[in-house]
Structure formats: structure tokens, C-alpha cells
Amino acid sequence: MEINKYLDATYLKTAKQANLSEEANQQKVIDLIKEAILFDYKLVMIRSNYISLAKNILKNSGKKVLIGTVIGFHEGTYSIEEKLIEAEKAINLGVDELDFVVNYEAFKKGEIDTVKEEVRRGTEICLTNNKAVKWIIEVAALTNKEIVVISQLVKEIVFSVFGTDKASKVFVKSSTGFFKTQNNLPNGATFETMQLIIENAKPLKIKAAGGVRDYETAIKMVNLGVDRIGTSSSKAIVNKEKNNNSGY
Template sequence: MNAKELAKMIDHTLLSPYAHEDDLRAHCEVAKKYGFKTVAINNAVIPLCKELLKDSDVLCDAAVSFPLGQCTVETKVFETVDAIEKGAGEVDYVANLVKIKSGDWAYVEDEMARIVAECKKRGIVSKVIFENCYLTDDEKRHMCEIALRVKPTYIKTSTGFGTGGATVEDVRLMKACVGDEILIKAAGGIRTYEQAMAMIEAGANRIGTSKGDVIVEQFIAENK
């Protein structure tokens, strides 16, 4: 792996609810400089970031029903389509944790199927956020089984706004469940090259982090 390949595994994240537009401009400039895969952002700022990134191949990654996942399916579907129409090239949505914890797997599968279908219809990458810090291992496995039927592009560990973020153990569990059929995104608390590489070695294909520049610079320093 070289620095450019590592950068293309990174969703460079700015999801602060109080980010200034100048922060977003700086964030997009950093993303262009390093050539990250996406900037992961809240949906209201997609048009701004889309314009800022127009002379690059960096995509806007929409955070749908973020960070709690407690919107209706219809609202999530509308938000997904609206984000895509506004310029999102990828979509990360938060699964309904109340339904997961209540064992309403039919609801969870229907929600996933409807959102993933809208993304597939438009050729857009879809990512399902499990928010593993609140789930038992059995619940994580059940989510993986549903994903194997629905086939989102990625399953994702965390929002980064919960009580815990990505862990190597969770990435290994998810990889063991889905193999090579679905990609895995690790996000939440990943701030160093060492942490990022541990996730990649465990099976992650994408890293969500607000420290993408730090991670790539550490990679370069270690591989001189």
C-alpha cells in the first residue's frame, strides 16, 4: 500500500453540528490535497461541499438519520434520495437501534432493503451503521445476516457519536460473518496510522476519521 491507496480508503469526517462554513472549506481543501475517497458530512452542507470539491474526485458522503437513527423509514428514504439529488456520492445511514434491541428484525430488514434499493437505483454506495457499542455480539451477527440478504455496499461499526467507536474485535466479527460479500467500514475513535492499520488488517476496507491527514502523514513518515 502506498500513501495514495491509503488515502482512498479514508472518509474524511466533519460532522460537528456547529462547524463554520470556513471549517468546511478547509476540510474540503485537505480532502483534495490528500485525495481522500470522501468527505463525510451532514446533509445540509452537501451543496457547499459538492461545489468546493468539483475539481477533484473526492465524493460527498451523506450521513442519513445521524446520529441516532430514530427517524421513520419513510423519512430515511426521503433523506437518502434528497442527499443524492443534492450531490452525495455515498450514503451512510444509522440503523434503527430501538428496533434492533427489540428484536424486530423484519422492520430492520425492510428499512435496510428500502434504503439500499434507492442507492442501487442511482449507482450510489450504501453503508449501514450498526452502532456496535450498543449491541450484543448476537445482535451484530444478526445484522450481518440481514446485510448478506440485502447486500448494502458496506456495513459500518459506529457513528463516532455513541459510547464507543470501532474496535478490532468488532471488525473481525463482522468480517467473519460477511467474508468478502460485503465491505466493512471502521469508524469512531480512529486517530492514528497504527489504529487505522489495525482495522485494515482485521478486515476493514474503509476508515472513517476526522484525522485523515494525520494518518496519511504518519504513514509517510513511517515508510520513508
């Protein structure tokens, strides 16, 4: 299995979050892009302010590494209009895939119409511009029942509004990797939560993100039915290393 082609190699920390200078943080992004070229990853997942930088580096690489960014990250509580403005800017910069954080707080409060509207409008702006869209549901913030319901909700909207053909460019994604859990509970993809998403969101594509840090786990996720893996441990995965570092 070419596990590298399943990987969205990820670096999403701001300079402040990483406790680095802007220059040093940018170098982290550059290093990730060069690593993606070397190992022929599927995609680099970066903040939108680095999209142009990534395009310039990838332009002459001879590799078809895609560029992804995040929308409404990481809390998901931005308004629909704010998310759409953010998405439009990223699209204009030439991004290939957009990972939206669902307003899971609104969902938990029962504000289902808000969630339906943002999924519909966010999916529309991406598909209209021939971009893939991934909906991050933040599994660590949800109960198993809520994971089932929101996965079904995204699937229902996508198929009823956009149809089977266009649905092939839509994913349900587990996590931001930034959610803070209590008592060191998992904050990202587990086999249990991914199974729930797969059972309730397929045939939409599925992305496991948050906590996939070694080759064995990555292979198990793919065998489970995952189509893409978001990770900051891509190199460890392709080199079949054990990686116990915390993070996305």
C-alpha cells in the same frame, strides 16, 4: 499502502454540537474539503446541507474526491419514510455515498421486520440511483451476539434481494462516533468488533468508523479486512502522527 484512498474524512458536528457559529462551522467543512483535495482522500463525509458547497469546491480541483452524507443520524430511530425522504434529498443534491444509521433500537427490541424493510428500501433507493450505501449498526449499543446477527441480516437481505453484482456497492459500518457509552468504554470501531463484522458481513464491504485516529491503527484495520475508514483524524493518519484526541 496508499492509506489516503481508504479514508472517509469526516466532519459531522452541527454548529450547536461544536459550539460554533454557523459561519465558523461551515469553515470547518471547507477546511476539511480542501484537506481532502490536498491529500487525495477517498471521500469527505459531511452533513447534507453542505453537499452543494462541497461539489462547488471539488468541481475544479482535478481530484476525484467523493462526497458522502449521513441518513437518520445519529440515533437511527427515524421512521423508514423519514430516512427515505432524507436520502432522496441528498441524492438530488448529488451525493455519492449515503451512510444510513440502522434502527438498532428496533433491532434490539426484536422488531426485525422493521430493520429488514429499512435495509431493503434504503439499499434500493441508493442502488437504483447508482450510489453506494453503508449501514451503520452502532456496535457500542450491541452485544457481540447482536453484532453477528445484524451483520448477517444485512448481508442476507442485500444478496437475496439485489444480487452479487450490486452488493459491491453496499457496506456494513461499525459506528456513528456519537454514541455515548458508560465508563469511557469504546464507542466505535475496535479490532474485536470489526473482526465480528468482517466474519459475518463479507463479502459486503466493511467500514470502520469511530476511534481510528492514527496510522498504525488504520493500517491494522485495513490488514484485518476493512475496506474504508471513517475518521476525523485523516491528516494525522496520512502524516503517520499519533493522535489521541477524542471524537469520530
